[in-house]
Structure formats: structure tokens, C-alpha cells
Amino acid sequence: MKGIYILGGYPDRGRFVQSMRAVAEAGADFIEVGIPFNDPVADGPVIAGAAMETANSGITVEEILEDMESCRRSGVRLFAMTYCNIIYRYGIARFSERCRGLLEGVILADLPNRMHSFFYERGLDLPIIPFVTLESRGDDIVSASYSPGSFVYFIGLRGITGATADFESTEMTEQVVRVRQHTGKRVVIGFGIKNGDDARRALALADGFVVGTEAVRRQGDLPALREYLEGLLQTVPAGDH
Amino acid sequence: MRAHNGFYGEYGGQFVTETLVPALDRLEEEFLNFLRSDEDRERLDGYMRDYAGRPTPVYFAENISKKYGFDLYLKREDLLHTGAHKINNTIGQALLARFMGKGRVIAETGAGQHGVATATAAALFGLRCTVYMGRTDAERQLPNVRRMKLLGAQVSVVEIGQMTLKDAVSAAYRDWVASVQDTHYIIGSAIGPHPFPEIVAHFQSVIGDESRVFFSRRGGLPDAVIACVGGGSNSIGMFRGFLDDRGVELVGVEAGGRSPLPGDNAASIGCGIRGIFQGCLSYVIQNGTFQIEDVHSVSAGLDYAGTGPEHAHLHDTGRVRYTSVDDAAALTAFHELTRLEGIIPALESSHAVGYALRQAESLAGKTVLVNLSGRGDKDMDIIDAMTGGES
Ligand SMILES: Cc1ncc(COP(=O)(O)O)c(C=O)c1O
Numbered sequence: 184m185k186g187i188y189i190l191g192g193y194p195d196r197g198r199f200v201q202s203m204r205a206v207a208e209a210g211a212d213f214i215e216v217g218i219p220f221n222d223p224v225a226d227g228p229v230i231a232g233a234a235m236e237t238a239n240s241g242i243t244v245e246e247i248l249e250d251m252e253s254c255r256r257s258g259v260r261l262f263a264m265t266y267c268n269i270i271y272r273y274g275i276a277r278f279s280e281r282c283r284g285l286l287e288g289v290i291l292a293d294l295p296n297r298m299h300s301f302f303y304e305r306g307l308d309l310p311i312i313p314f315v316t317l318e319s320r321g322d323d324i325v326s327a328s329y330s331p332g333s334f335v336y337f338i339g340l341r342g343i344t345g346a347t348a349d350f351e352s353t354e355m356t357e358q359v360v361r362v363r364q365h366t367g368k369r370v371v372i373g374f375g376i377k378n379g380d381d382a383r384r385a386l387a388l389a390d391g392f393v394v395g396t397e398a399v400r401r402q403g404d405l406p407a408l409r410e411y412l413e414g415l416l417q418t419v420p421a422g423d424h
Numbered sequence: 425m426r427a428h429n430g431f432y433g434e435y436g437g438q439f440v441t442e443t444l445v446p447a448l449d450r451l452e453e454e455f456l457n458f459l460r461s462d463e464d465r466e467r468l469d470g471y472m473r474d475y476a477g478r479p480t481p482v483y484f485a486e487n488i489s490k491k492y493g494f495d496l497y498l499k500r501e502d503l504l505h506t507g508a509h510k511i512n513n514t515i516g517q518a519l520l521a522r523f524m525g526k527g528r529v530i531a532e533t534g535a536g537q538h539g540v541a542t543a544t545a546a547a548l549f550g551l552r553c554t555v556y557m558g559r560t561d562a563e564r565q566l567p568n569v570r571r572m573k574l575l576g577a578q579v580s581v582v583e584i585g586q587m588t589l590k591d592a593v594s595a596a597y598r599d600w601v602a603s604v605q606d607t608h609y610i611i612g613s614a615i616g617p618h619p620f621p622e623i624v625a626h627f628q629s630v631i632g633d634e635s636r637v638f639f640s641r642r643g644g645l646p647d648a649v650i651a652c653v654g655g656g657s658n659s660i661g662m663f664r665g666f667l668d669d670r671g672v673e674l675v676g677v678e679a680g681g682r683s684p685l686p687g688d689n690a691a692s693i694g695c696g697i698r699g700i701f702q703g704c705l706s707y708v709i710q711n712g713t714f715q716i717e718d719v720h721s722v723s724a725g726l727d728y729a730g731t732g733p734e735h736a737h738l739h740d741t742g743r744v745r746y747t748s749v750d751d752a753a754a755l756t757a758f759h760e761l762t763r764l765e766g767i768i769p770a771l772e773s774s775h776a777v778g779y780a781l782r783q784a785e786s787l788a789g790k791t792v793l794v795n796l797s798g799r800g801d802k803d804m805d806i807i808d809a810m811t812g813g814e815s
Contacts, residue, residue: 266700
């Protein structure tokens with residue numbers, strides 16, 4: 184499962200749509216579309232800077248969802264990644280209704296697994312992807328297995344997007360093994376994957392990866408984005424789907 | 425605890441990245457141990473008494489009372505070590521950090537008072553300390569930046585967004601997800617994910633407890649109790665002493681800034697709507713595209729788009745009435761208190777005083793308690809700028 188994170192509406196709607204198409208054409212299995220929020224606490228300077236700029240530009244959630252719909256034909260699987268306030272304010276049930284058939288799930292950076300019920304109880308009918316981190320305890324890992332999400336989002340570093348994952352650390356490899364043992368879910372490594380090398384190592388260890396910062400960095404320069412994606416996605420073996 | 429499963433009514437919760445959940449659980453466990461341990465509580469009381477200067481007096485402000493026609497009492501948190509109520513919380517949380525074996529603390533600060541109080545507790549307990557402060561605030565509250573540095577803290581100036589309290593809080597969270605193994609985040613107000621609002625309110629509730637004892641001994645509770653509300657720590661600490669006394673009117677005063685227009689004030693309850701912001705569900709000042717709105721207040725400590733979840737709940741239940749006082753009225757109150765009583769208040773606290781002065785007519789003949797949360801030494805540059813140096 185090779186995933187790419189693209190920031191919705193950045194640097195403008197046209198280039199956002201073109202970026203999504205480029206990702207689909209380059210052979211990604213899924214796209215995580217970031218819906219910008221202007222307090223992006225889980226993000227490092229590249230994504231946070233782009234998100235704050237876009238969030239403050241006046242773009243609406245509706246516009247981003249419309250742009251995502253225009254990419255539906257490509258067959259790539261779509262997830263939305265955002266912060267709780269965006270969906271809470273849109274209306275949780277309304278968002279769910281609006282995104283039925285469009286999204287395979289949502290990833291909420293500021294919603295820990297134990298708070299998923301807050302959204303489900305208020306009418307969310309889309310799976311929320313659970314997280315496992317280096318800090319997760321045995322019980323946390325087991326509880327992630329009860330999630331309806333199609334995979335576990337593994338945060339393999341302590342920090343924010345844009346930092347670098349350490350594949351030499353046994354802490355990370357051991358935790359991935361534990362997750363696979365206890366959840367039976369596919370494990371996708373997010374945060375800290377930068378290049379083909381990281382991607383290969385992620386696929387050797389887990390079932391997939393997500394690249395964010397390095398893609399967002401190139402959203403304003405399509406040829407550079409295409410070249411980057413080619414290098415990233417075509418040098419790594421196809422994941423099992 | 426007043427929170428149930430981390431919620432006050434419908435407000436509160438734990439809206440943070442999964443990475444922080446074990447640390448929040450550990451903190452809650454340590455806090456509950458602390459509450460159960462007579463020895464630990466006595467230790468904190470000892471520091472509060474001998475180091476911070478508790479109990480603080482309740483002072484009858486005779487001159488203002490005479491001029492305005494009601495009896496004004498001031499809870500003198502401004503007399504505490506470091507100059508504001510913030511030290512009640514930082515000593516408490518620094519003790520929890522030590523119990524958890526953490527060698528480093530971080531904090532956000534707006535006015536710099538919480539930063540100074542954290543740096544002070546860190547010096548006292550031998551903890552490493554980093555304080556995040558927006559550039560705008562670092563410039564307008566420069567004396568506090570100097571104090572933090574002298575105390576051995578690293579002051580990290582934040583240059584994103586409006587460069588005020590919201591941005592400092594975000595920067596502190598970003599530090600904490602990376603450093604959580606050896607670092608405790610001493611949140612400075614009754615905000616953030618559970619159990620922070622509960623912990624901060626508990627450590628600040630000494631304000632209300634002492635005040636209530638004072639008035640009980642005197643033979644009658646006040647008619648009204650007033651405190652300023654930023655994130656809401658001094659106010660919740662004061663209100664908790666009187667929540668069950670139905671005859672006591674409780675008033676929370678938010679920052680009215682320049683005007684009620686978006687971007688011009690920081691009145692989260694008055695001008696905000698429900699939202700999820702920096703760890704909890706509460707009232708948040710935000711715009712039509714679900715983004716956090718810019719805020720403004722002359723006082724850095726109130727210049728924040730959110731407020732604590734317990735306040736949101738107390739607003740909905742009607743137990744506390746929330747209102748606002750604008751920059752100009754706060755400034756007037758600042759000068760009144762300074763000239764008439766010889767007490768220079770913090771600009772934050774001046775908002776609470778400002779409400780009482782504005783309401784003089786409806787308060788006529790009544791007994792009014794205002795929480796004087798801090799002193800105004802830090803505000804000289806702002807005062808000079810606002811008055812053209814003619815104060
Ligand atoms: C003296 C003083 N009062 C009040 C506040 C506002 O914070 P809170 O609402 O948490 O009491 C601050 C914050 O910096 C402060 O320094």
C-alpha cells in the first residue's frame with residue numbers, strides 16, 4: 184500500500200487537482216488529502232506552513248471535496264486527513280453523508296483512538312483509521328484492532344511530519360511486529376518517509392507507507408512532483424493490495 | 425474531580441495526537457496519587473506557604489469603595505512570588521513532573537507570567553526548562569523574557585501565525601510529541617486535554633478556598649465574585665470556592681479588545697462558538713471556513729482564541745455569567761487602582777477590576793470580590809505606548 188499525502192487547495196485549486204492526478208498516474212494505491220486547518224499541531228514547517236497559508240486563503244471544505252470528486256475516475260483510493268475541528272464544524276453526520284462513496288476513511292491527527300467514539304456517536308459513518316505509535320502500550324495496540332479502519336497508521340517516530348524515521352532503531356521494528364501480531368491489520372508507516380530508500384525499508388518491515396512532506400513540497404511544481412513520484416513509486420516493489 | 429470521563433458537560437475531552445495518550449494517562453495517575461497522599465499535599469502546602477507566600481491577603485480597597493459606592497475587596501494574588509497566580513500551578517505540576525521522573529519541563533506563555541513561574545519552579549527543583557513565547561508577546565512583555573533567561577530557562581521565540589499565545593501552545597505541543605519520554609508539559613491555564621484542565625483548576629482552587637474562608641470568618645459571603653478569563657485558570661480557581669454558594673454571583677470577564685468584530689477581541693465565550701482547539705472541545709473564536717480566527721487584546725495573557733472547557737460548561741449551565749471589558753476600560757481601571765490604592769495591577773486583572781467599576785451602579789452597596797491575579801510591572805512598555813508616556 185503506497186500512499187501519498189497531498190494538501191487540499193495548495194498552492195491553488197488547479198495545481199491541487201493536477202497534483203492528485205499526478206499521484207494517481209504515478210501508481211500510488213491511495214491518496215490522503217489534507218484538508219487544511221490553521222492550527223496544524225501535528226505538522227512540521229513544510230506542511231504546517233502550506234496548511235496555514237491555504238486555510239487562511241478562504242478555501243472551503245466543500246471546494247476541496249468537489250476537487251477530490253473530479254479525481255474519482257482514476258480509481259485511486261481516497262482518504263481525508265485533517266483535524267477534528269474541520270469535521271466537527273462541517274457537521275459530523277453531514278460530512279459522513281457528503282463523503283459516502285468518496286472516502287474510504289478519515290485520518291484525524293488530533294483524535295486518539297479512545298476518542299473515536301466521540302465521532303461515531305455523533306453520526307460518523309466512515310471508518311476512522313487508528314494510530315499506533317512508539318509510545319503505544321500493549322492495550323493500546325489491542326484496542327486499535329477493534330477499529331473498522333482498513334489499516335493501522337503507524338507513527339514510527341516521536342515528533343511531527345517532516346522529521347526523519349529511524350529504520351535502524353529496533354524500537355520501531357519491534358513495535359511494528361507487535362502491531363501485526365496483535366491487530367491482524369495491515370500496517371502503514373506514516374511520518375518520516377522521504378525517499379525510495381525509506382520506502383523500500385518501510386515495505387520490507389510493514390505493509391505500506393505514506394509520504395507527505397516531500398510531496399507537499401513539490402505541489403507547486405508539477406514536473407518536479409512527477410519526477411519525484413516516479414523515483415519513489417517505481418523503484419519500490421508493488422505492495423499486495 | 426468535577427470532570428466526568430474527561431468532560432465537563434459536553435466540553436473537554438482529549439483531542440491530541442495518539443503519541444501523547446500514555447503521557448496523559450501517566451499524568452492523571454500521578455495526580456490521583458498526589459491527591460491521595462497527605463505527605464505530598466503537605467509538601468506542596470509547604471512550598472505554597474514558605475516559598476510562594478500563601479495565603480495571600482484579601483484587601484479592602486477603601487478608596488475605590490468610597491468613590492464607586494460599593495465595597496471592593498481584592499484577592500491579592502499579585503503579592504505572590506513571581507507576581508501572579510501562575511506559581512500555584514507551576515509548583516504543583518513541577519512536583520508531579522518530579523514524581524514521574526521527568527528531568528525537563530516545557531511551557532507556553534503569553535504574558536510571560538506562566539513562563540516565569542515555570543522557569544522559577546524549574547530552578548527550584550533542578551529541572552531543565554524551555555518556554556515557548558510568540559514574538560509579539562516576547563516584545564510586549566520583555567521584562568518577563570529577561571527574567572526567564574536569568575532563571576536559566578531557554579526562551580524559544582515562536583514566529584508563526586499571529587506570534588501570540590495560540591502559536592506558543594502549538595509550538596509546545598510540537599516539542600512535547602518529540603520529547604515526551606523525559607519531558608512534562610506544564611500547561612499554564614485550565615485548557616488542553618484532560619487531565620490538564622482538572623489539574624490546573626485544582627492547583628488554582630486555593631484562591632477560592634482562601635477567599636471563602638476569609639468571608640466566612642467575617643460573617644458573610646460576597647454578593648459578587650469577579651475574575652478575568654483568558655484560558656481561565658485564575659477565574660476557575662476563584663470560582664471553585666463559591667460554585668455551591670448559589671447566592672454568590674460569579675462573573676467571568678473576557679477581553680473585549682478594540683471591538684466586538686472578528687479579529688478585534690479575545691472573548692471566546694462572548695464571540696466564539698463550539699469547536700475543538702488545542703486539546704479540548706470548548707468555545708473557540710473561529711471563522712466561517714472553520715479556521716481559528718485572529719484575536720486581539722491589549723493584555724497578552726488574555727489574547728487567546730479559546731477558553732477552558734469547565735468555563736464553557738459553567739456558561740451553558742448559567743452558574744457563571746461571562747461578559748467582556750474592552751482595552752480602554754481595562755486601561756482606565758489600571759490607572760484607577762494605581763492612583764487610588766497604590767496597587768499596579770496586571771493588564772489581565774485590570775479587566776476584572778474594569779468590570780466592577782463599570783457596573784458601579786448595579787453593584788451599589790454590595791460586597792464585591794475581585795481576583796487581582798497579578799501585578800503590572802511587566803506592562804510598563806504597553807502602558808507607555810498606550811498613553812504616549814504621559815501616564
Ligand atoms: C496576571 C494574569 N492574570 C490572568 C491571566 C490569564 O490567564 P488565566 O485565564 O489562565 O488566569 C494571565 C495570563 O498570562 C496573567 O498573567
